[in-house]
Each structure stands twice: as C-alpha cells, then as structure tokens.
Amino acid sequence: MTDLPTHGVIWLRSAFAEPSERVAAAEAAGRVTVLTETDLTRDALFAHRGLITGIQLDQDRALCWAEMLSAWLSAGGRWLFNGHMVRPILPEASPFVPMDRPGRADFAQTRIADHPILTGIDPSKLEANRGVAGFYGRGHNPMPKGAIAITGLGPSHVPVDWHWPVGRGAVFSHAGNDLWGAGLEHGLGPVLTERCIAWAGGDLPCA
Amino acid sequence: MRLIATSCGTYYHIETLEGDRAPRVWDAIVPPEDLATTLEPGDTLFVPCRSPAQRLIAQAETIRAHLDQGGTVVAMGESRSDLWLPAIAFTPRPTNWWWWREDGADLGVEVTVPHHPLMAGLDRGAVTWHLHGHFDPPEGATVLIRDADGLALAYVDACTTAGRMVVTSLDPCYHHGSHFMPATTRFLAGFLPALRAIAKGEQGWTRAPLARSATD
16 A cells, blocks of 8 residues: 655645635645646545645546545545535545534534544634624535534534544545634634644644 | 526526426527527627626626627616626715614615506515615616616616617625515516517517507
C-alpha cells in the first residue's frame, strides 16, 4: 500500500473567492496547498495527507474521483467534507436527507462524541449567527457503516457531523455550510479553520 | 427554442435543477464548459445563483456570442455576472440575513411590474428573503424587482445586445437547494415555469398570456 506523507493538506478551491487569510497563511507556511478542482490529480492527492472540500464542490466532477479517493483514504488520507452529499462520491454513502420542516428546537446541538476538530467548543455557540439558527445544518449525510456520530441536531440527534474511519484514513462529514462559517460572533471561524487544517494534516489525533 | 441551465455540480444546483421540489423545466443541464458546444441561437440560458464565477468568466465570449445572435441569458445572483455579461453595474452590500428579527421587519422588496410575464404569480413574499446588492440598469431596461429604496434587484435588458439579459441579485437556487427559506421555493415555482413558457415561445416577453385553446 502506498504510504502518504505525514503532513500537508489540499485546500480545494471550488469557489471564486480567494481563500481566507488564515488559509493563505497556512499555505505560506507550507501546511496547505490551494488547488483548483481541475488541478486535483492522483499524484497531487497522494502527495498530501489531507483534503478539505467546501460547499461549492462540483460533485459531478468529484464523482469521477471516487476510486481515487477510496484508494487514498485506505492509504491514510483524511478528508473533511462540507455540504450535502448528493452524488455517490463515497460509494458507501447515500444522498443527503433534509430535516422535515425543522423549528428552532431542531437546531439545538448535542455533542454525541468528542472529536479533535470540535473538542472544547461549546456546541451551543455553533447553533446560531446573530440569533438566526439553521446555518450549521438542516439535515444529515447518512452515515456509512462504522461511522461515529459527532454532532446531533434536535431531540432526535440528526447526525449533522460524523467521523468515518476508513482503511488507514478517515472522513469527517459536516452536512451544512462550511464549518468555519459557524460561531462567527464567538470568534470561532478562525479556530475552526485551523482545527480543520490541523486535523486533515495529521497534526491532531484522527478521532 | 430550448431552455438550457448550467450546473456547476454544487449540491444546491443539483437539488434545484434535478430535484422534485422545483419545476423541472430544462431541455438540457450542462456544465458551463459545455456551453460552446451546446448553445444554439434562440436558446435561453439560465445560470443559477452562486455559480463559481471563474467558470462563467471562462465562457464569457461564448455567452456574448449567444447574446449577439439574439439569444437570452438569465443570470441569477451571487455569481458576479458583472464579470461575464456586458453593461452590468452592480453594487454589492453585506448580507442582512437577520433582518426579519428586527422590529417592524420589512425588506420592502417589491415586484415593480406585476403584469410582466416573468413575474406572473410572484408576490412580495415570493421575492423577499435576503438582499445582496443592487444594479444600475442601462437606459431602456425594464426593472422587475426593486428594494425599499427603489434600487433594482432584477431587470430585463433588451437594449445592450441583440439578445436579452435578465439579471438579478436574488439567489433562490442556493437557499432552495439548501432546504432553507421557503420563499425561494415559491419564487422558483413561479419564475421557472414562466421562463420556460417564454423560452418555448408560448408566451411573449411583454404581452399578456396567450389565449389557450380548449384542448390545452
């Protein structure tokens, strides 16, 4: 099996906007490589430990990466996925399931299991921005077999965040807007950006 | 006479264009990179909101050629249409996504020409969710939707090119595709069938709806 580097994260740039200053700083420090979707080759992926994708990921394009991603995860890759998975990029996943007419109580968060990306962060601080809830997530990407629910929404603990150990690697799925957009009024955006990079890059424990 | 949509493969484009919660009105759904081999004169092109702008900028010549041949382009919000369509003067503004929590909340968004075929069935509630900015439309354009200050949020420009541009700063596809903001689903339920009727020649741009036959 191919050995991956122990560090280095691809920040996949799907959006038009430039990555944030914190991402740019991580790139300048050599921790992050910002790549456009068309530049994500097999060689590029296997030269990095981590991959971070945002909500503007082209899932039609990403569907063509399914075999490559599976092999990379088996070899130890860590993928942080943001958004609703609506194409079977992971063969083990099924399409996003929205909550049925959620109300405010359905957006209350419960930390079902600790995770290095979210450890020490009060889940209630991620529930709303300026008092408006629902940005964090409004449903879930169904968990593959063996995945662990991390954050649950509402009384039924809809698994908006989960961790899936796969091969020597892992997937962290956040079924909402980009994770680093949560908790802005509490200054958590930069914290979450750094946690995402550190986790994907192997600087934090896998789970 | 087809209605073509671009999809950038984002989850909200896929849900909006392919899902069963919005009218499926498309003759074809293609990535922006396929426009040069897809568009035919007479087609109406719909570019959904929050399309990564670099993918449309790369197709600007193709889109302009389509307009010069008399085609129609509909550019939804938050896709930087000012960078890939001609004569777009756009002023962005910070998103006020908490507006409805303020006392006496009313964005004051209005359909300025309720008789316009594209606006059929759209009331204030169906065009009100967030504001992202306004346009200074070129002379001769028809403003469809305005904000409380009278600034244009959507307009039709049939003057700048030989074709027609429908431009808006509203972003219904993102919200609808995110299962967020029911107003955006209502907007699409009214706007998309109206757009298809026009694209297919069943309805004019300015006339009242054509009379239907008894067999329709």
